[in-house]
Amino acid sequence: LSSSAGGPVYYTGRDMLLSHAGMKISQSDWDTFIGHLEATLDEFKVPATERGEVLAFIDSTRADIVE
Secondary structure, eight states: OTGGGTOSOOOOSOOHHHHHTTSOOOHHHHHHHHHHHHHHHHHTTOOHHHHHHHHHHHHTTHHHHOO
């Protein structure tokens, strides 16, 4: 997330698919997570452009996380 947003940290760990395999994360679980993420972005008053970028990046990982 940091790297995709232009930050200095580059992730070198396992990919999302391998990391979440077998965890049985449902669409309902994902929706709950997104709700918490949106509340956090609201709390910190993240501007619309940056908010959209964060949400787009997170959404790009959904297919590898939700079973």
